[in-house]
Amino acid sequence: MSRAKKTLPYLVSLALLTAGFLLSWWPLYAAGVLAAALWGRWIFALCIALVLDIAWGAPAGALAVIAMPATLACALVSLVRAVAARYMSSRALPERL
Amino acid sequence: MTTSRKRPFFSVRTLLAILVMAVVTLVVVFARGPLASALWGATASVVTVRDAVFDGEAARLRAELASTSALLADRDALYRENLELKARLGRNVGQAALLAGVVVRPPETPYDTLIIDAGESEGVAVGDLVSAGGSMRIGEVEQVFGSTSRVILFSAPGQRYQALLMGDADKSTPLSVEGQGAGSLSAQVPAGTRVREGDLVVFPAVFGGLLARVSHVEAEEGESFITIYMRLPVDLFALRYVEVTHVAR
Numbered sequence: 001m002s003r004a005k006k007t008l009p010y011l012v013s014l015a016l017l018t019a020g021f022l023l024s025w026w027p028l029y030a031a032g033v034l035a036a037a038l039w040g041r042w043i044f045a046l047c048i049a050l051v052l053d054i055a056w057g058a059p060a061g062a063l064a065v066i067a068m069p070a071t072l073a074c075a076l077v078s079l080v081r082a083v084a085a086r087y088m089s090s091r092a093l094p095e096r097l
Numbered sequence: 098m099t100t101s102r103k104r105p106f107f108s109v110r111t112l113l114a115i116l117v118m119a120v121v122t123l124v125v126v127f128a129r130g131p132l133a134s135a136l137w138g139a140t141a142s143v144v145t146v147r148d149a150v151f152d153g154e155a156a157r158l159r160a161e162l163a164s165t166s167a168l169l170a171d172r173d174a175l176y177r178e179n180l181e182l183k184a185r186l187g188r189n190v191g192q193a194a195l196l197a198g199v200v201v202r203p204p205e206t207p208y209d210t211l212i213i214d215a216g217e218s219e220g221v222a223v224g225d226l227v228s229a230g231g232s233m234r235i236g237e238v239e240q241v242f243g244s245t246s247r248v249i250l251f252s253a254p255g256q257r258y259q260a261l262l263m264g265d266a267d268k269s270t271p272l273s274v275e276g277q278g279a280g281s282l283s284a285q286v287p288a289g290t291r292v293r294e295g296d297l298v299v300f301p302a303v304f305g306g307l308l309a310r311v312s313h314v315e316a317e318e319g320e321s322f323i324t325i326y327m328r329l330p331v332d333l334f335a336l337r338y339v340e341v342t343h344v345a346r
Binding site: 020021022024025026027030043046050051053054055056057059060061062063064067068071082086 | 106107114118121122125126129132133136137140147201202204205206207208209210239240247249253254255256276
């Protein structure tokens with residue numbers, strides 16, 4: 001994989017996070033985390049999600065039981081991505097007689 | 098004959114990384130308070146500089162402030178009269194308020210919370226009431242850090258409060274108000290209750306304060322209850338300063 005392709009997920013994610021910071025809009029932060037998770041950079045995405053959960057705190061009301069919603073969402077997306085990628089790659093394997 | 102080996106779902110390296118991240122997450126969960134305190138202590142000034150750089154509508158706000166100064170003076174006079182009446186009734190009117198700047202507000206935070214630049218060092222305590230000016234209560238302090246605090250707004254989803262709907266001729270109807278998010282609240286009252294858009298909703302008690310203003314009334318034919326929707330009487334997205342009032346426990 002070329003160097004540009006390796007760094008592209010990080011660049012896109014950081015661009016979304018920066019846009020969220022400059023425009024003060026939390027969905028862009030979430031998009032930055034999810035973009036990194038969907039692109040397979042789950043450690044980076046998880047670290048950003050942890051920072052966001054520290055900064056935003058726990059939600060109020062009935063959602064308070066979740067405690068770390070950004071981290072949980074990132075972990076779930078990463079797991080789904082891993083399962084989907086394995087499923088798709090296994091289907092691409094040529095059958096041998 | 099070739100035999101195919103099933104490759105493991107996760108490699109050893111991936112499993113190790115998952116384990117490390119799980120440990121890090123657990124540490125963050127248990128040390129959330131101190132980490133948040135350190136994070137906001139380090140970044141609050143950066144966020145303030147960002148707001149100053151991008152604050153293009155400061156001039157417009159100053160003009161708007163000038164045009165509403167007459168209304169504010171009238172409101173101040175009524176508030177002073179209110180305090181004098183309470184003092185004559187023997188109630189303590191000495192509620193000191195601390196002015197705090199809003200560092201982060203919706204929609205930068207997703208849970209209807211504010212981060213203000215007053216914390217433990219300024220004497221802020223959990224449970225202190227936060228208002229947008231005078232008796233306009235908007236939330237209460239939920240977490241206190243070193244030099245910042247987290248305020249949860251009354252309109253945060255899932256928050257419930259007892260309030261009074263102020264109707265005509267000083268008639269008041271008790272309400273159970275629930276936060277809907279983004280500065281909105283809702284409540285239900287029995288059908289037939291006189292309520293219209295613009296009616297005020299206040300907290301009970303002498304120093305209750307203003308909570309919200311009715312923005313929409315939904316009454317279905319044949320239903321036993323009317324749903325009223327309210328909004329906090331302040332633009333959360335443009336909130337710059339708040340007042341923190343200590344609540345004696």
